[in-house]
Amino acid sequence: MKKNIILFVYVTFIFIHLFSFFNKYERLFLKPGYYFEYNISNNKQVNFNLFNISKFPVLDSNEILSKAWSQQRSLIGGQIMVESSNYTHAISSSNAMGLLQMKYLTGQDLYVYNLFDPYDNLKGALEYHGYLRLLFDDEKKQIAAYHDGPSKILKNGMTSSGELYYLKVKEQQKKYQNRKIYSPFIYGLSFGYDGLNLDVEKINTSIYLSAAYRKIEFYSDLYINLSKKSDIIKSDFNFEISVLYYPSTVFAFGIENLSGVIRIGLPWEHFILKFYNDPEFSYFKKINDIVDFKAILRNNYSKLGFGFKYKNIQSDLYYEIFSNSFIFEIKLF
Structure with a gap:
């Protein structure tokens, strides 16, 4: 922790220019908390980005549980607390998603449109519970199978992990409110600061907000x-709004000023395409818990590279094609 504080103090004394860091269309799927990003390249560009992912209330649990007709509402309410702490964009280490932590393939089998929409996620979980109840006709095994998978419970009976999960859910059911x-x-x-052009110095600042509500x-x-050029300082202000509609877990589309935006894929592997005005293509893939790959292609700027994560620190190394430069990034979270 002490080393992280020293690093933070050091880099905040360095002036920085805006690069991509986490793509803004990726941030909503990160875990809540503070994030600090820093990068430097060998072409006199240095940058930092500081943001916080917080939670805001979108509805009451009683409101969404009014749709739960096939299971005890207090049971599902307790399970939501165990699975996601009532957070619609929770993602587990095994890539389960949403309020009731469903896998993408399970959601597909149950015709769930968007696992990050609380109502869609609840619908899928209720249908899955209905299937498990018919399969086991035993509440304990039904709940354990939701966590461990039905094939494991059918083969081995109650497992220690299934037993522990069942007890957690029942405890939260008792406490439900x-x-x-x-x-x-x-x-x-x-x-950020850009000193690439010797005749012109640039300082770029961005203040931003973003939020998600159901499929929006x-x-x-x-x-x-x-x-600044020849002691003459010029300023420029620009305000942009983007809205994406998110009908499917793997597909979103919308507008960014005069540009169209399409996102295809899951949070750990996806494409983002901007078109019409200032086109851009980006690709991200999480290879494992330590390594990821990213590529960004634009008209006059393209980079590709790898990121390496250790605990709450990630370092990225990119090669920028047009300027023939290397970019080093550090992320703290």
């Missing part, structure tokens, strides 16, 4: 850019 259901809300600041994602950015 109306609570808030939360979705992500992000606010952040990016700041909202993004806003305020850009404040300063440039």
Whole structure:
């Protein structure tokens, strides 16, 4: 922790220019908390980005549980607390998603459209519980199979992990009361310095907000850019709003000012395409818990590289094709 604080103090004294860091259309799927990103390249560009992913209430648990007609509402309410702590965008280490932590393939089998929509996720979980109840006709095994998988319970009977999960759910069922259901809300600041052009110095700042509600994602950015040439300082202000509609777990589309935006894939592997104005293509793939790969292609800027994560620190190394430069990034979270 002490080393992280020293690193934070050191890099905040360095002026920075805005790069991509986490793509803004990826941040809503990160775990809640504070994130600090820093990068430097060999072409006189350095950058930092600080943002917080918090939770904001979107509805009451009693409201969503009014749709639970096939299971005890207090049971499902307790299970939601165990699975996701009432957070719509929770993602587990095994890539289960949403309020009741369903896998993507399970959601497909149950015709669940968007696992991050609390109502869709609940619908899938209720149908899955109905299937497990018919299969076992035993509440304990039904709940254990939700966690361990039905094939494991059928083969081995009650497991220690299934028993522990069952006890957690029943304990939360006893404690159940109306609570808030939360979705992500992000606010952040990016700041940077660009000294690539010897005649012009640039300082770029961005203040941004983003949030998710059911199948809608909202993004806003305020850009404040300063440039200095021959002791003449010019300023430029720009405000952008983006809205994405998210009908499916693996597909979202919308607008970013005069550009169209499409996102295809899951949080750990996806494509993002911007078209019409200032086209851009990006690809991200989480290879394992330590390594990921990212590529970004634009008209005059393209980079590709790998990221390496250890606990709450990630370092990324990219090669930028057009400027023939290397970019080193550090992320703290």
